[in-house]
Amino acid sequence: MKIFLKLLLLFAVMLPLKTYAVTFNVLVLPADLLNVCTNYYCHEEVSNIFAEDVIENFNASAGVNAPSLESVRAAIAANPTLKALTTNTLRKYNRANNIDMEAVKKISDAFSAKSVLLISSTAMTKKSNLRRSVWEVLDLSSSFGIVYPYELETNAVLIDTVNGLVMWSGNYKKKLGNNNNEFKAKSPSEAALKVEQLDMYGKAIVGRSIAQNVILRFFPKTSNPVVSPKSTENAAPSTFFRMNPPSYDTLRSKEIKGENESDFGEIIYGL
Numbered sequence: 001m002k003i004f005l006k007l008l009l010l011f012a013v014m015l016p017l018k019t020y021a022v023t024f025n026v027l028v029l030p031a032d033l034l035n036v037c038t039n040y041y042c043h044e045e046v047s048n049i050f051a052e053d054v055i056e057n058f059n060a061s062a063g064v065n066a067p068s069l070e071s072v073r074a075a076i077a078a079n080p081t082l083k084a085l086t087t088n089t090l091r092k093y094n095r096a097n098n099i100d101m102e103a104v105k106k107i108s109d110a111f112s113a114k115s116v117l118l119i120s121s122t123a124m125t126k127k128s129n130l131r132r133s134v135w136e137v138l139d140l141s142s143s144f145g146i147v148y149p150y151e152l153e154t155n156a157v158l159i160d161t162v163n164g165l166v167m168w169s170g171n172y173k174k175k176l177g178n179n180n181n182e183f184k185a186k187s188p189s190e191a192a193l194k195v196e197q198l199d200m201y202g203k204a205i206v207g208r209s210i211a212q213n214v215i216l217r218f219f220p221k222t223s224n225p226v227v228s229p230k231s232t233e234n235a236a237p238s239t240f241f242r243m244n245p246p247s248y249d250t251l252r253s254k255e256i257k258g259e260n261e262s263d264f265g266e267i268i269y270g271l
Helices: 001-016 046-059 069-078 081-098 100-110 135-146 188-218 247-252
Strands: 026-030 115-125 126-132 150-162 165-175
Touching: 026 069, 026 081, 026 100, 046 069, 046 115, 046 150, 046 188, 069 081, 069 115, 081 100, 081 115, 100 115, 115 135, 115 188, 126 135, 135 188, 135 247, 150 188
Parallel strands: 026 115
Antiparallel strands: 115 126, 115 150, 150 165
16 A cells, blocks of 8 residues: 555656746737828838837747737727727827827727737937828938938837736837938838838847837846936836846847947847
8 A cells, every 4th residue: 555655646746747827918009000001102100010020029928929910900990989999099199108098998908908018109300399200201301302310219108907007118219311310212122221221120129129128027037127328317217127238249239220329229138
């Protein structure tokens, strides 16, 4: 009997323990989600480009799931009430970073998500608060020969829709144009090059950084966060984190032409 009990105990110890992975569903809503091909060049809006990069990083993490923009658009288009609510909510956020928590919760409930990530990308100047799309600025600069230091500003906000709280927010800035502040496209091929450059910037910097910051909120690391020395004005300390600082030099060496240090925003490494 004792031998049987010992064998039973040994068998139980050797059995692999079943683990349950925790997965979080996040609804990613770029401010230009419903503005498909409305610009002169008929290119995807920049907030949509960055949102796709974020979603790709989420779904590769095995810890955070996010539906594709295509499926989100289809679901919204099939529901007129939801479409009107989403359009109005994203317009408010894009124009003045105004977040309607009640509306965001209703939208997230429609997708069975408890977290929503809002993303906006607009072109601005330091002398004006007017927010324009990147392609609108490119069209104006190309048509009228305007030379001005435009800056691409991307904002991201992670919202806990259950408690109506902002879990994290980040701000990223990138100079548009060359060192002479020229941002023009005289041909479709030149415009396509601009899209490629922004896509590279999204994949290497913005999309990766936003996704890693969000993942960090759901799966905190044991490493101590380091406050970024860049662009810390008017921002809470919890906004800026950096893991494995040496990796910054590696990424810096692959800098996209025309970027400066402020282009890198708040970046997390090592996830």
